[in-house]
Amino acid sequence: MSETTGNPSISTTMDYHKLSIQNRKCKIVKRTQFTKMKHEKAKEKKSRRKKAAEMREVLGDAAPPKPVPHTTESLRPPDLTSVEADDEEVAADAQNDEFAKYFNCETTPKILITTNKKSSLETRKLLDEIVNVMPNSEYVKRGKVDMKDLVKEAIEREYSHVVVINEDMKKPNSIIVSHLPEGPTATFRLTSVKLKKQLKRHGNATRHRPEVILNNFKTRLGHTVGRMLGSLFHMDPEFRGRNVVTFHNQRDFIFFRRHRYIFKKNARVGLQELGPRLTLKLRRLQKGTFDTTGGEYEWYYNHKQMDVNRRTFFL
Secondary structure: OOOOOOOOOOHHHHHHHHHHHHOOOHHHHHHHHHHHHHHHHHHHHHHHHHHHHHHHHHHHHHHOOOOOOOOOOOOOOOOOOOOOOOOOHHHHHOOOOOOOOHHOOOOOOOOOEEEEEEEEHHHHHHHHHHHOOOOOOOEEOOOOOOOOOOHHHHHHOOOOOEEEEEEEOEEEEEEEEEEEEOOOEEEEEEOOOOEHHHHHOOOOOOOOOOOEEEEEOOOOHHHHHHHHHHHHOOOOOOOOHHHEEEEEEOOOOOEEEEEEEOOOHHHHHHEEEEOOOOEEEEEEOOOOOOOOOOOEEEEEEOOOHOOOOOOOOOO
């Protein structure tokens, strides 16, 4: 009962409706009543939002702050390795790490991109689009060369990165990114791949150097992974092309997108997706270059230990 009016509260009414629906035997009546209950609940929620918006408009700056919704990420437990935006120690480390020369525009990345030894048509299509994303990249056919020999040859030819697209069941399923000559090497699981032709109203990309956005990398590990992905691109973008590449981390899934933007009236911005669209999830971060036998791992994914709490994230 409501304390002010003496009438049943909304939650009490909803609980009563749920009990009455559960006691019904006819499935058609159950479905009808459930749909009606959901409609009433949505109507009540819309009314509450409308009243709150009117109150904020009347009170202005004195209005109470908007309630923060409870999401899986907002309920994330505190992490000792979390990185703040104004952390001086992290900023000092960033100036001296292996990726500082790329972010300071002291050197230009030179990337070798290849596939597994017997790549399928789907993998080669994705490879063509990734080469198009990175103007400073070059495709080299893998042939029968082992990964260790490929890395040695890339170092001799002064490449800065090696990117390998692997596949399973003739579909790309993972990407290895190795920074040369001293590492680190990251292995990502690859999912939700959509090529340019699979996107609605896609645009045609140009060869201008894109702007790079690294978003929501909040831990030391995430900071390293984000800078490693950012080092694949030249940090002196050509703004004339209006191309932007985004790596957005959400719950340890890294979403890759490429857009072209255009400024409209009233300070509005329009976006056109250029493709490809894909999702990465870190599996391993290894010190040094690729070495499956004697390599030392900074971090690797262990589902038995890491999937216990769904609110724990590592990037």
